[in-house]
Amino acid sequence: MAADAPLLRVERLTRDYGRPGQPVTRALAEVDFVLARGELTALVGPSGSGKSTLLNLVGLLDRPTSGRVLLDGCDTTTLDERALTQLRGRTLGFIFQFHHLLPAFTALENVLLPAWADEGRPSSEARVHAAAMLEAVGLGDRLHSRATELSGGQQQRVAIARALARRPPLVLADEPTGNLDTASSDGVFELMRRFNSEQHTTFLVVTHDARIADRCDRIIEIVDGRIRVDRRR
Amino acid sequence: MSFAWFVALRYLRDARGQTTLILAAVTVGVSVIVFLSALINGLQASLIAATLGSQPHVTLRPPREAPRPVVAATPGHVIARSVQPASQRLRSIDQWPRVMDDAARDPSVTAVSPVVTGSGVVTRLDAHVPVVVRGVEPDRFIAIIDLPSRMIEGQFAIGAGRVVIGRDLAEDLGAAVGDRLRITSTEDVTDIVTIAGVFALGNEGVDGSWIVTSLPHAQALFALPGGVTAIEMKVTDVFDAAGVADDLARRTGLTADSWMTVNASLLSGLAAQASSKTMIQSFVVLTVALGIASVLIVSVVQKSREIGILRAVGTPAHHILLVFLIQGGVLGLTGSIIGSGLGMAFAKAFETVAVNPDGTPRFLVQVNALLLVQSTLLATGVGLLSAIIPARRASRLDPATAIRGG
Numbered sequence A: 001m002a003a004d005a006p007l008l009r010v011e012r013l014t015r016d017y018g019r020p021g022q023p024v025t026r027a028l029a030e031v032d033f034v035l036a037r038g039e040l041t042a043l044v045g046p047s048g049s050g051k052s053t054l055l056n057l058v059g060l061l062d063r064p065t066s067g068r069v070l071l072d073g074c075d076t077t078t079l080d081e082r083a084l085t086q087l088r089g090r091t092l093g094f095i096f097q098f099h100h101l102l103p104a105f106t107a108l109e110n111v112l113l114p115a116w117a118d119e120g121r122p123s124s125e126a127r128v129h130a131a132a133m134l135e136a137v138g139l140g141d142r143l144h145s146r147a148t149e150l151s152g153g154q155q156q157r158v159a160i161a162r163a164l165a166r167r168p169p170l171v172l173a174d175e176p177t178g179n180l181d182t183a184s185s186d187g188v189f190e191l192m193r194r195f196n197s198e199q200h201t202t203f204l205v206v207t208h209d210a211r212i213a214d215r216c217d218r219i220i221e222i223v224d225g226r227i228r229v230d231r232r233r
Numbered sequence B: 001m002s003f004a005w006f007v008a009l010r011y012l013r014d015a016r017g018q019t020t021l022i023l024a025a026v027t028v029g030v031s032v033i034v035f036l037s038a039l040i041n042g043l044q045a046s047l048i049a050a051t052l053g054s055q056p057h058v059t060l061r062p063p064r065e066a067p068r069p070v071v072a073a074t075p076g077h078v079i080a081r082s083v084q085p086a087s088q089r090l091r092s093i094d095q096w097p098r099v100m101d102d103a104a105r106d107p108s109v110t111a112v113s114p115v116v117t118g119s120g121v122v123t124r125l126d127a128h129v130p131v132v133v134r135g136v137e138p139d140r141f142i143a144i145i146d147l148p149s150r151m152i153e154g155q156f157a158i159g160a161g162r163v164v165i166g167r168d169l170a171e172d173l174g175a176a177v178g179d180r181l182r183i184t185s186t187e188d189v190t191d192i193v194t195i196a197g198v199f200a201l202g203n204e205g206v207d208g209s210w211i212v213t214s215l216p217h218a219q220a221l222f223a224l225p226g227g228v229t230a231i232e233m234k235v236t237d238v239f240d241a242a243g244v245a246d247d248l249a250r251r252t253g254l255t256a257d258s259w260m261t262v263n264a265s266l267l268s269g270l271a272a273q274a275s276s277k278t279m280i281q282s283f284v285v286l287t288v289a290l291g292i293a294s295v296l297i298v299s300v301v302q303k304s305r306e307i308g309i310l311r312a313v314g315t316p317a318h319h320i321l322l323v324f325l326i327q328g329g330v331l332g333l334t335g336s337i338i339g340s341g342l343g344m345a346f347a348k349a350f351e352t353v354a355v356n357p358d359g360t361p362r363f364l365v366q367v368n369a370l371l372l373v374q375s376t377l378l379a380t381g382v383g384l385l386s387a388i389i390p391a392r393r394a395s396r397l398d399p400a401t402a403i404r405g406g
Helices: A051-058 A081-091 A107-119 A124-136 A152-164 A182-199 A210-214 B003-014 B016-052 B096-104 B138-142 B167-173 B215-221 B238-252 B264-302 B304-312 B317-353 B369-395 B399-404
Strands: A008-017 A025-035 A040-044 A066-071 A092-095 A170-174 A202-206 A218-223 A226-232 B058-061 B109-124 B127-136 B151-154 B162-166 B180-185 B190-199 B210-214 B230-235 B255-258
Touching: A008 A051, A025 A051, A025 A226, A040 A051, A040 A182, A040 A210, A051 A066, A051 A170, A051 A202, A081 A092, A081 A107, A081 B317, A092 A152, A107 A124, A107 A152, A107 B003, A124 A152, A152 A170, A152 A182, A170 A182, A182 A202, A182 A210, B003 B016, B003 B317, B016 B264, B016 B317, B016 B369, B058 B238, B096 B109, B096 B230, B096 B238, B109 B138, B109 B167, B109 B215, B127 B138, B127 B167, B127 B180, B127 B215, B162 B167, B167 B190, B190 B210, B190 B215, B210 B215, B230 B238, B238 B255, B264 B304, B264 B317, B264 B369, B304 B317, B304 B399, B317 B369
Parallel strands: A040 A202, A040 A218, A092 A170, A170 A202, B127 B210, B162 B190
Antiparallel strands: A008 A025, A008 A066, A218 A226, B058 B230, B058 B255, B109 B127, B109 B180, B109 B230, B151 B190, B162 B210, B180 B190
16 A cells, blocks of 8 residues: 555546446546545535445445546455455445444444454454443443444444444545434534544545534535535635 | 354344244254154054064075976977966975075075975864964074064973964964864874964964974974975065075075065055155255245345445455354254254154053154254255355345445
């Protein structure tokens, strides 16, 4: 990985949907942008503008119709499924709107999942670190609570701890506060800002909340699958 | 614990109701297989044991007499021939001691017994009953048919004018141990004998007609000095008897019959029974497989979003595949262990319920370790196979679509 390369480079990224022989829907049209390390960027735009499509492509959960995603200097379009999965597990953290914790697992087990999935068995160091992450998000006393026993704000904090547990350089957050009240939203954003400042984690945050977007370092606005505004504060 | 095992076991534990129901289904299925197999194996073993309790596995006899031409054709003469079947007379096996030694050397043969078997009539007071006279060497004979253990009166002590007879024959003659009988053979030789014992082999034909005497006595009755009419044998594997008989027939030129030929209808009944057992077991296995597969398919649908998350956080597709295969295997293995125990308990309970008037079981159910191991392997294999489709479906889920709930 090239240390001097930008963390994320998106080049002429296009994603079409539709079956062969059917009319094509272009969700994303030749999008270009670069994310520098340590940026906290808001991705905004109306519903159906292509934000989630872009996040899925950047998150290596989907493949583009054309264009490239370069993550930490690595061209991801050339990788096979197995390599993509490995890269995703080690380089990216995800925070989803509906937090998407696994209800059958405890808070600690949910945070351990990425290490567990990658290493087969979580090391004792990973366990200690996962507990420390939960401590850091204010849930040190809920390590062994089932996900379903936690409030919405607490679940989202567990999701943040999970996303950051393996110290990924880039965290992708899909409306992380979309399902929370104002106080919980502020708490979640402050957590992201704290990790961004303290650990220089780069965040790309899809949000509809103008208050959250305004507190980010940079705002990228997408309309009809194209970048309309890209401004730094 | 490895990731796939941990997730699989947690999913099974989390969906307790679903897991319990499918485990119950597998358990019932396996217990039916074990119970049915134990029952039918036991029944078959009892039938075979009862059948072979009163007959040898293989019998060597002289070849049947063939018709011989009375007049030979000569050049220039045509003969209009009428062929009549030759009458079969009682005769001895030529050089039988050599044949018997030869047969005894066959590793499949565990016991050999020379016998003289012929028909006659027994008379006591007003009763005249047709009988089968069996002249045997006691030590060799009991290695094939364990008559001493089946004596219900008196003792198995033959020779010097003493015979043992079947229970029904004794009843027909109104005779008991110590009574004297007049035997007249088909060779028109008559002798007076004393009943030393009465046996019951449980075979109506045998118990109603057999008189067992010493070999020299039977030889005298049937005018076969030094001869025997048959050599009877016991073999190690009863189902190998037909092969042993064929081999002996080829080697000796004699007629060799196995119990399998003599009891062809019994064997065909047993085969039909085994087929129905296999058929029922196949349907049970199919039902268990469909049950496991349907539960896991529903589970994949229910958990598709979680699978998407697992994939998003870096879980390789083959781990997801393993998670569902393990669930199928664990359901099959656990269900089969409980089901084997339950089936065995049912079988033993049946044994105590189905009893003869004297309180002994009608037949002993056969539960052996091999049956339990086979059932366990079968159910675990079926569990794994049933999980293949759901597991593949889960591992191929597109993470982005799954997370959206699509």
